[in-house]
Amino acid sequence: EKEKKEKKERKEITPEEIMKPYGVSVDNIDDDEVRVLTKENLYDTLLSLAAPVRQLRLDNSEKEDRESGRRVVIGMVGYPNVGKSSTINVLYGSKKVAVAATPGKTKHFQTLFIGEDIFLCDCPGLVFPSFISTKADMICNGLLPIDQMRDHRPPISLVCQRVSRESLEHVYNIAIPKPAPHLPPDTIPSPDDLLNSYARARGHMSVQGRPDESRAARIILKDFVNGKILSVVPPPILMNGLDAHGLQKLTKDFNLIGTKPAPIEDQDKEKKRKNRLLNQQRGQRQYTDEDEMDRMVRLDSVGHHQGGKRGGKNFVQNKNSNKPWLEMKRAQKAQKRAKKKR
DSSP states (O other), X not given: OHHHHHHHHSOOOOHHHHHGGGTOOTTTOOOTTOOOOOHHHHHHHHHHHHHHHHHHHHHHSOGGGHHHHTOEEEEEOSSTTSXXXXXXXXXXXXXXXXXXXXXXXXXXXXXXXXXXXXXEEEOOOOOOXXXXXXXXXXXXXXXXXXXXXXXXXXXXXXXXXXXXXXXXXHHHTOOOOOOOTTSOTTOOOOHHHHHHHHHXXXXXXXXXXXXXXXXXXXXXXXXXXXXXXXOOOOOHHHHTTOOHHHHHHHHHHHHTTTSOOOOOOOHHHHHHHHHHHHHHHHHHHHHHHHHHXXXXXXXXXXXXXXXXXXXXXXXXXXXXTTOHHHHHHHHHHHHHHHHHHO
């Protein structure tokens, strides 16, 4: 009943309502450079591109080389994970080359026939460092595998810069610590604040009882690359009249579409949840210590003794005599055996 009430009170936001304050209609946005091609359209485009190349070869080749001059090679070259192999599979109508969501799936140069006079070449992804400033940009753009990154802070810092605090709290239903009183309220959250809040909310803790920032960073970055967290870039007609604050608001509004509003948790709930997770970790460590004590008791029961002299007198000393907790363990086991006999 509570969820039904929230659905009634909540007003669904549409893209048209978001773009209305900026004086732009979504239906009126027309860009001739952006077209969706079908399989037939794409094949016709390749034929039209190959025609002048084929004609140039035929004009400059001798009669015996004209047969080989008819064949045109079209290479699929570009960044990793942009759909080169998927385009080839679409043209063939079947799975000719392996595809995966992880960048770097294609590792070898592959040549395939399509038609009588066209070769398609599937190339491994190429990265052009001169066009991308840092490795963090390549990770956030899906050009490098997230699971193979070594430093998660720079990519998470980029996510915090591109996505507003309210959007992150809304999507993940978490409470990121507020900025200090002397800072503006729209201050970008630090990577530590975001990762700690997410890890505590999901229960991702390390063995030492601390938030597992590395695991949280990989989940957040995969959501960013897959589009669960939106980073909105306005169309060119809005770039001139939109400042940084307006861009953050636009990103927040688009993240609200189709998602359930996330209540901001108060500090008491956050503290209780933190204490509960820490108690669970303490219990796991205590269980591990008890197992270690059992192992040491078994070793001690075998009878490791050593002899020596002290004050001119011979004596025999147990190696575990300086470990009083073993005596407590033996006493506890003796009590348990006595209870069982009763």
